[in-house]
Each structure stands twice: as C-alpha cells, then as structure tokens.
Amino acid sequence: MDGFWEGDVQHAYWRQGSRHGLLRYAWTVLVAGITFLGLAGSPNQSAHAQSAVTAETVASGLSYPWSVAFLPDGGYLVTERDGVLKVVHEDGRQDVVAGTPDVFAQGQGGLLDVVLSPSFEADQTVYLTFSQGSPEGAGTSLFKATLDGSNGAGYALVEGDTIFAGNNKAFGGRHFGSRLAFDGDGNIYMTLGDRGDGPRSQDTSDHTGSVLRLTPDGDPAPGNPFLDNPAYQPEIWSIGHRNPQSAAVHPETGALWTVEHGARGGDEINIPEAGKNYGWPVISYGRHYAGGKIGEGTEKAGMEQPIFYWDPSIAPSGMAFVTSDKYPDWSGDLLVGALRGQHLAKLTLDGEDVVSEEQLLTDLRERIRDVRQGPDGFIYVLTDSDDGKLIRLRP
Amino acid sequence: MDGFWEGDVQHAYWRQGSRHGLLRYAWTVLVAGITFLGLAGSPNQSAHAQSAVTAETVASGLSYPWSVAFLPDGGYLVTERDGVLKVVHEDGRQDVVAGTPDVFAQGQGGLLDVVLSPSFEADQTVYLTFSQGSPEGAGTSLFKATLDGSNGAGYALVEGDTIFAGNNKAFGGRHFGSRLAFDGDGNIYMTLGDRGDGPRSQDTSDHTGSVLRLTPDGDPAPGNPFLDNPAYQPEIWSIGHRNPQSAAVHPETGALWTVEHGARGGDEINIPEAGKNYGWPVISYGRHYAGGKIGEGTEKAGMEQPIFYWDPSIAPSGMAFVTSDKYPDWSGDLLVGALRGQHLAKLTLDGEDVVSEEQLLTDLRERIRDVRQGPDGFIYVLTDSDDGKLIRLRP
Numbered sequence: 035m036d037g038f039w040e041g042d043v044q045h046a047y048w049r050q051g052s053r054h055g056l057l058r059y060a061w062t063v064l065v066a067g068i069t070f071l072g073l074a075g076s077p078n079q080s081a082h083a084q085s086a087v088t089a090e091t092v093a094s095g096l097s098y099p100w101s102v103a104f105l106p107d108g109g110y111l112v113t114e115r116d117g118v119l120k121v122v123h124e125d126g127r128q129d130v131v132a133g134t135p136d137v138f139a140q141g142q143g144g145l146l147d148v149v150l151s152p153s154f155e156a157d158q159t160v161y162l163t164f165s166q167g168s169p170e171g172a173g174t175s176l177f178k179a180t181l182d183g184s185n186g187a188g189y190a191l192v193e194g195d196t197i198f199a200g201n202n203k204a205f206g207g208r209h210f211g212s213r214l215a216f217d218g219d220g221n222i223y224m225t226l227g228d229r230g231d232g233p234r235s236q237d238t239s240d241h242t243g244s245v246l247r248l249t250p251d252g253d254p255a256p257g258n259p260f261l262d263n264p265a266y267q268p269e270i271w272s273i274g275h276r277n278p279q280s281a282a283v284h285p286e287t288g289a290l291w292t293v294e295h296g297a298r299g300g301d302e303i304n305i306p307e308a309g310k311n312y313g314w315p316v317i318s319y320g321r322h323y324a325g326g327k328i329g330e331g332t333e334k335a336g337m338e339q340p341i342f343y344w345d346p347s348i349a350p351s352g353m354a355f356v357t358s359d360k361y362p363d364w365s366g367d368l369l370v371g372a373l374r375g376q377h378l379a380k381l382t383l384d385g386e387d388v389v390s391e392e393q394l395l396t397d398l399r400e401r402i403r404d405v406r407q408g409p410d411g412f413i414y415v416l417t418d419s420d421d422g423k424l425i426r427l428r429p
Numbered sequence: 430m431d432g433f434w435e436g437d438v439q440h441a442y443w444r445q446g447s448r449h450g451l452l453r454y455a456w457t458v459l460v461a462g463i464t465f466l467g468l469a470g471s472p473n474q475s476a477h478a479q480s481a482v483t484a485e486t487v488a489s490g491l492s493y494p495w496s497v498a499f500l501p502d503g504g505y506l507v508t509e510r511d512g513v514l515k516v517v518h519e520d521g522r523q524d525v526v527a528g529t530p531d532v533f534a535q536g537q538g539g540l541l542d543v544v545l546s547p548s549f550e551a552d553q554t555v556y557l558t559f560s561q562g563s564p565e566g567a568g569t570s571l572f573k574a575t576l577d578g579s580n581g582a583g584y585a586l587v588e589g590d591t592i593f594a595g596n597n598k599a600f601g602g603r604h605f606g607s608r609l610a611f612d613g614d615g616n617i618y619m620t621l622g623d624r625g626d627g628p629r630s631q632d633t634s635d636h637t638g639s640v641l642r643l644t645p646d647g648d649p650a651p652g653n654p655f656l657d658n659p660a661y662q663p664e665i666w667s668i669g670h671r672n673p674q675s676a677a678v679h680p681e682t683g684a685l686w687t688v689e690h691g692a693r694g695g696d697e698i699n700i701p702e703a704g705k706n707y708g709w710p711v712i713s714y715g716r717h718y719a720g721g722k723i724g725e726g727t728e729k730a731g732m733e734q735p736i737f738y739w740d741p742s743i744a745p746s747g748m749a750f751v752t753s754d755k756y757p758d759w760s761g762d763l764l765v766g767a768l769r770g771q772h773l774a775k776l777t778l779d780g781e782d783v784v785s786e787e788q789l790l791t792d793l794r795e796r797i798r799d800v801r802q803g804p805d806g807f808i809y810v811l812t813d814s815d816d817g818k819l820i821r822l823r824p
Contacts, residue, residue: 085741319777319785321758343785345758345777346480363716363740382714382740387782390714390738 085380087361088428089398092414093126096422101147101213101352104408106155110424111181112416113162115144121189122424133191135177138167141207146174149214151250158182159250160191163212163224171203173242174210174226176252197252200241201267204229209242209295213281213352218288221255222248225292227277232315235274238266243314245278245292245306247271259309274312274337275304280353280370293353293370298323299345303370304338305386313337320345342388348375351418352404358411361429371402373418378402398425480775482756483823484793487809488521491817496542496608496747499803501550505819506576507811508557510539516584517819528586530572533562536602541569544609546645553577554645555586558607558619566598568637569605569621571647592647595636596662599624604637604690608676608747613683616650617643620687622672627710630669633661638709640673640687640701642666654704669707669732670699675748675765688748688765693718694740698765699733700781708732715740737783743770746813747799753806756824766797768813773797793820 098115102122105111110122111131116139119131137144143165151159158181166175179194209227216222228235228243235243238260246269247255260266271290280293284305292304294312299320304312317337318328333339344350352371356364368388370379376399382390395402400417408414413427493510497517500506505517506526511534514526532540538560546554553576561570574589604622611617623630623638630638633655641664642650655661666685675688679700687699689707694715699707712732713723728734739745747766751759763783765774771794777785790797795812803809808822 339779339784341784343777345785345787382738384734389736389783390740391786392740 085361085364085392085394086429087394087413089395090426090428091423092124092426093122093128093424094421095128096120096122096416096424097420098144098418099403099416099422099424100145100418101149101404102406102414102416102424103148103150103160104406104410104414105150106409110414111148111150111160112424113145113148114422115139115146117145117164119145119148119162119191121183129189131181131189131191133179133194135162135164135166135175135194135196138165138172140165140172143172143207143210146210147213149216152216152220161214161222163214165210166196166199166203168203171205172207172210173200173203173229174212174224175199176214176222176224176248178250178252198224198246198248198269200226202234202240202242204231206230209277211278213279213292215281215283215290217247217283217290219255220250222250223271223281223283223290224248225275225278225281225294227279227295228275228314232276235276235314236311236316238263238270238273241267241269243275244269244273245271245275245281245290257308271308272306272310272312274310274314274316275306276300276302276314276318278304279351282353282355285355285357291353291355291368293350295349296320296343296345296347297328298325299343299347300328301344301347301350302340303342303368303381303388304340307338311337312340319343320347341386342381344375348377348379349373349401350375350379352402352406352416354405354407354413356407356413358407358413360411361413361427369405369413371405371415373401373403376401378405378415480756480759480787480789481824482789482808484790485821485823487519487819487821488517488523489816489818490523491515491517491811491819492815493539493813494798494811494817494819495540495813496544496799497801497809497811497819498543498545498555499801500545501804505809506543506545506555507819508540508543509817510534510541512540512559514540514543514557514586516578524584526576526584526586528574528589530557530559530561530570530589530591533560533567535560535567538567538602538605541605542608544611547611547615556609556617558609560605561591561594561598563598566600567602567605568595568598568624569607569619570594571609571617571619571643573645573647593619593641593643593664595621597629597635597637599626601625604672606673608674608687610676610678610685612642612678612685614650615645617645618666618676618678618685619643620670620673620676620689622674622690623670623709627671630671630709631706631711633665633668636662636664638670639664639668640666640670640676640685652703666703667701667705667707669709669711670701671695671697671709671713673699674746677748677750680750680752686748686750686763688745690744691715691738691740691742692723693720694738694742695723696739696742696745697735698737698763698776698783699735702733706732707735714738715742736781737776739770743772743774744768744796745770745774747797747801747811749800749802749808751802751808753802753808755806756808756822764800764808766800766810768796768798771796773800773810 103111117137147163162177176198179191183189208230211225211227254268278292278294300318316329368381377393403418404416498506512532542558557572571593574586578584603625606620606622649663673689695713763776772788798813799811
C-alpha cells in the first residue's frame with residue numbers, strides 16, 4: 035500500500051500542474067476518510083488496519099468459556115472451564131445444563147471442549163472433554179451424553195458416560211489439551227496436552243501429548259496406525275504434541291489440522307498424519323521461558339515439521355476454517371484464536387502453505403479462547419475472562 | 430505458549446499439594462519478570478512480545494532518509510529523499526556529498542536507492558536511483574559516479590553520469606520504485622513502480638512497473654529474456670509489478686527477491702524469474718482503496734503468484750536477508766521494513782515458503798523505510814520522517 039500510506043501525501047499532487055489535480059485531491063480526502071473508518075479509538079490499528087468486521091456481543095458474564103457448539107434451534111452450547119455447561123440463547127439468557135461430569139477445575143483444567151455428534155438432530159448426542167481428577171492425579175477424559183431439553187423443566191445431559199480416559203494421570207494444572215473433531219467416517223480426533231511433562235509426548239505407552247482417534251463410543255478407531263503395535267496405546271494417531279488446543283478437519287481435504295502451544299516460542303500448526311511424530315520436546319522452534327534452547331533443535335529425522343509457527347508465541351486456542359460466504363475474501367482462510375496474543379489470527383492458505391497472516395479483533399484486547407463458524411455462516415468467538423463473552427463477527 | 434500465558438496462573442499450582450509447589454511458584458515469578466523485561470511503555474507489546482533487540486540510534490535529524498550503504502571505513506552513505514546524499518559518521522556527524530544529480534522531489538519521488546559497486550574498494554563506484562524530471566514529466570533513472578573523499582575538503586561524487594533513464598515519463602508523484610541489487614555476475618537488478626498508472630505494468634514497451642536487469646554501465650544485460658523480442662524493452666527482466674521498493678539477492682540461491690506495495694491490500698513478496706509476469710493490475714490480492722475489487726481477481730494463467738502477501742497492506746520498503754550470527758535464531762530470515770505498518774517484519778523461510786512472521790520494533794512507532802545488514806553483521810534501519818534516524822539493532 036503506498037497511494038496514501040506510503041507517506042507522501044503531504045506533497046499533494048495538485049501542485050504539479052496536472053489538469054486533474056484538484057479532482058485527484060478531492061478524491062484523496064474522500065478515500066482517506068473511508069480508510070480511516072473504524073480506526074478510531076483503537077491504538078493498535080494505527081499501525082495495523084484490519085479487515086472490517088464488527089464484534090457483536092451475543093452473551094456476556096460467562097466464566098472462562100472454553101468452547102461453543104451450535105444447537106439446531108439456534109441456541110449455543112457453551113462450556114465454562116470451572117465445570118458448568120450452559121445453553122446460551124440468542125437474547126443472552128443462559129440456562130445451566132444438569133448432568134455434567136465432575137471436573138478437576140485447577141489451572142488449565144476443567145470442562146473443556148464441547149461438540150455435537152454429526153447425527154445430533156436424530157440422537158441429541160453431545161461430547162465433552164474434561165479434566166478428570168482421581169487420587170492419582172488428573173487426566174483428560176471424554177464424556178458422551180444425550181442432551182435433553184424436552185421436558186420444559188430445563189436442560190440436562192442424560193445417559194452420560196465417560197467413554198475414554200487418558201492413562202497415567204498426574205498432579206498439576208497444565209496442558210490438558212483438548213479439542214475434538216470428527217473425521218469423515220464418524221470417528222473422533224481428540225487432542226491431549228503433555229501435562230507439563232514434555233517427555234510424555236514421546237512416550238508411546240502414554241496418551242498425553244498425542245492426537246487420538248476414537249470411535250463414537252470411545253474405543254480405538256479402526257485403521258489407527260498402531261493397533262498391532264504393543265508399544266503404543268491403540269488410540270494414538272500421532273505423537274510429539276505439546277498442548278494442542280485447536281483441531282479442525284479441513285473442509286476440502288478431510289485432513290485433520292491442529293494448532294498447539296509452544297513454550298515462549300514455537301506455537302505450531304500441524305497437519306497430523308497417521309503414525310507420525312511431531313517432535314515435542316525433542317525439536318521445537320522458539321525457546322523455553324527462561325530463554326534456553328529447547329531439546330535438540332528445530333529439525334530431526336523421523337520428526338515432522340509444522341506448516342507454520344509463531345515465535346514468540348501467541349498462545350493459540352480454537353480454530354475454524356471459513357467456508358461461508360458471509361465475509362468477502364475470507365473463504366478458505368483459517369482462523370485461530372490467540373490468548374496471550376489477544377487477537378484472532380486469520381491465515382490465508384495455498385494448499386498447505388500459509389501465504390498471508392492478519393491479526394483481527396486487536397481492538398477488543400481480549401484473550402480469544404475459541405473460534406467457530408456457525409451453521410448460519412457467521413464466525414463466533416469466545417473471550418477468556420471472568421466476564422467472558424460470546425461474540426458474533428458481523429461483516 | 431501456555432505455561433504462564435495461557436492465563437491460568439491465577440489458579441496457582443502450589444495449592445495442589447505438589448511437593449514442589451512453592452519452588453515452582455518462585456520460579457514462575459522469576460521467569461515472568463524476565464519475560465516482561467522490555468515491555469514497559471510499549472502498548473503494542475502487551476499483545477505481542479518480541480524477539481529482544483535494542484534500537485540504538487546512530488544518527489538522527491535525517492530528512493526522509495531512503496537508503497543506506499556501508500562504506501569500508503565504517504561510515505554510512507545515506508540518501509535523503511529531497512535530493513541530498515550524506516556520509517553519516519559513527520558519532521552522528523553528517524557530511525553532505527556534492528555532485529548528486531538533480532531530482533524530481535515531489536510526492537514519493539526524489540533521491541532514492543544507493544548501493545556501492547561490488548568493486549567499490551578498487552574503484553569507489555556508487556549507484557543511485559532517482560526521480561528525474563523533464564518537461565514531459567518524471568521517470569526513474571540510474572546514476573553512476575565515483576565517490577571522492579580523498580581531498581580533505583569533503584565528499585563529492587565525480588565523473589557522475591545518468592546511465593539509464595526509464596522511458597515514458599509522466600506527471601504525478603507516485604510509484605517510482607526503486608531498489609537496486611547486484612546479481613552474481615555483476616549485473617544490476619533495478620525495480621520500477623508503475624507511476625500510479627497500472628496498465629503500464631503490463632505494457633512491455635514501457636520500463637515502468639517492471640524489474641530491469643542492466644550491466645554496470647546501464648545497458649541491457651546479456652541473457653535478458655527479451656533481447657530478441659522487439660515488443661519488449663531489452664532491459665526488462667520481469668513485468669506486472671506495482672511498486673517494488675525492496676529488492677535483495679538471496680544469499681544462497683542467488684535468486685532475486687522483491688517486495689512490492691499493493692493497494693489497500695496485496696503487498697507481495699515475489700521471486701521474479703526471467704520473462705515472467707507478476708500480474709499487476711490484472712491480478713492482485715486485497716482491494717483498491719475505495720474497496721473495489723482489483724482487476725480480474727487473484728489468479729490467472731500466465732501470471733505468477735507471490736510467495737507471500739499482506740492484506741491489509743503494511744506498505745513495505747527495504748529488505749535484507751540475515752546472514753550474520755549476531756542475532757540468535759535469525760540466520761536465514763528475511764527482514765522487510767513497513768511504512769504504514771510501523772514495524773520491521775521478520776519472516777522465517779523454509780526455502781520459498783514463509784513459515785513464521787514476527788513484527789519487530791513496533792514500540793518505536795516509526796515508519797521503516799530501509800533495512801540492511803551491515804558488513805559488521807548488525808542490522809540497520811532507516812526511519813521515514815523529517816527527523817529520520819539511522820538505527821542499529823543490538824541483540
């Protein structure tokens with residue numbers, strides 16, 4: 035951009051004797067006005083104009099909301115990290131859903147992802163991930179239940195069951211993951227963090243630091259890469275992940291994409307393939323918090339490279355591919371929430387290459403925990419605070 | 430990043446009964462302190478911590494400095510857009526160099542790039558690009574001279590000659606380009622903007638909106654792709670460029686890389702190959718200033734794609750590949766100045782893919798006009814203002 039912004043407007047054109055000079059000047063002022071629209075009061079944008087979207091608050095007062103799913107009747111199913119599941123209505127009203135599992139609500143742990151079954155309209159099946167406590171510590175588990183809102187007395191999860199529980203629980207409140215995404219065969223990808231204990235991501239007898247692939251009942255999915263290898267847990271799809279809090283299946287290729295937290299640097303976008311090793315903590319970009327080098331470096335034979343990384347880290351959580359036509363020019367883009375970064379990253383893709391990156395919603399100054407495209411085609415985000423908001427992006 | 434930043438520090442670990450709890454908490458406070466270092470007073474960085482470099486001002490009071498070259502004796506040769514060439518000394522003193530060409534100092538036009546000949550130590554040859562006025566308008570020209578500082582009476586360019594002048598001059602002060610970069614054979618790449626008149630970038634009889642390749646004497650270089658094609662100017666290397674104000678030869682591949690300004694969106698990084706068409710104004714990412722779609726879209730057969738683009742635009746000017754070992758982890762990265770963006774973009778590359786992008790120097794709140802790696806291995810930038818600065822980045 036250099037017509038107006040290249041900074042030379044002070045030498046206005048009309049001094050040069052062009053017969054169109056005055057007309058051009060008038061046009062400059064008009065267009066500069068349009069360009070400035072929406073920049074008022076947002077200091078970040080002085081250096082960083084953004085694609086024009088308006089943040090419309092659907093609901094506020096949510097306590098550290100973590101995930102949102104869209105009910106066919108237009109309501110929103112929202113998890114709060116301290117263990118509450120709510121139905122949020124379009125007018126902002128909120129109903130607590132009974133029947134949720136007990137959660138280990140410490141640190142980053144608690145009630146985490148929520149997704150509807152692909153056959154939700156027929157069976158009202160809902161999946162939740164959560165940090166499950168025990169005398170031996172906590173791990174990440176998967177809960178399956180039926181959402182009942184038919185009795186007029188409120189909402190409840192019924193026939194709830196913990197259908198999968200990660201092994202080797204541990205104390206501490208860090209790095210539970212976790213996101214869910216359905217593949218095209220109805221199986222479920224589930225991401226697990228390393229519980230703050232890096233070597234567990236390379237331990238194939240351990241579910242943590244891995245992407246799992248499960249049947250709708252929580253069993254190892256057919257075709258998983260290590261079903262016949264006793265050194266591996268049969269649920270494992272890929273290993274070497276640090277703390278993936280974003281997962282989505284690409285709308286065209288059907289491949290799983292994930293985004294995981296790095297340390298002080300090294301947040302990664304990966305396209306986890308069956309049986310592959312994504313390197314944590316042996317290889318990583320960025321540095322440890324104290325500045326030290328991580329592991330052996332950034333590359334190693336037998337370990338995969340991310341397709342993109344952030345250094346320093348933005349703390350990514352939530353992701354969505356844009357398929358709707360509500361936003362000019364966004365179709366096919368990848369959106370990733372940023373907690374520490376306090377923005378929504380919009381990445382334009384050419385296949386598996388990131389060819390452009392833009393930071394949206396910087397003027398909100400909110401930590402973004404989740405981003406989803408609703409069935410209405412609009413993008414929704416959740417902000418991570420004790421007054422958390424469900425926000426709709428209006429083009 | 431999610432250890433401290435994931436936002437759950439408020440649920441401190443030591444409540445969980447871990448025997449290392451208090452020790453962990455102490456370490457958290459220590460490391461958080463280190464991490465915050467350097468963030469004070471820079472609002473942008475609350476959302477965007479940066480690789481740690483310190484901006485050290487070598488000289489200030491420069492008038493819209495455009496380009497810097499490094500003299501073997503340790504001085505800096507700096508162009509100011511209004512037509513002045515200076516030798517800037519390490520202590521900040523500035524000597525005006527006599528013998529510069531008359532420039533058309535209007536709008537974006539004036540005295541632009543300066544580079545030393547690869548054989549400068551033997552012949553003291555200097556190349557300058559500049560906007561050259563005439564009764565028919567202005568165009569971009571190339572000036573070659575010998576720098577004489579040997580007589581103790583100050584610096585002068587002697588034996589100066591305009592060895593190339595772009596054809597089809599025009600009125601108006603926009604889009605002159607221009608940067609120079611030597612290829613491995615001693616020929617010179619020279620970038621020219623479209624003079625604010627997009628179709629000229631597709632006009633092969635016209636030098637504007639093109640990358641040229643010239644001999645050290647300003648003639649069409651041997652091996653140029655259109656030497657035998659009368660429809661093309663023989664200096665043309667590639668066409669379809671809007672306003673490239675960055676050019677550098679890759680230190681390993683020897684290929685030319687350029688960065689050009691888009692409109693409201695669509696700044697591009699290209700690797701211009703001989704005889705190819707980079708699409709402006711037929712294809713481009715982003716939008717016109719008034720919001721309208723540009724040309725025919727973003728792709729077309731026979732026109733090349735950028736390897737990366739910015740939308741909205743950052744207004745890129747100046748670029749440098751990092752080859753020095755002064756900055757941990759930066760080797761091989763590409764630096765691009767941003768005028769409107771008011772930062773230094775650091776792009777990590779995997780071959781021709783951008784795999785990570787970071788904004789540096791946002792706390793300066795200065796428009797960055799040029800970035801170079803000096804022979805001392807340090808990175809230098811020029812800020813674009815009436816109190817322009819030459820800044821050295823200290824790791």
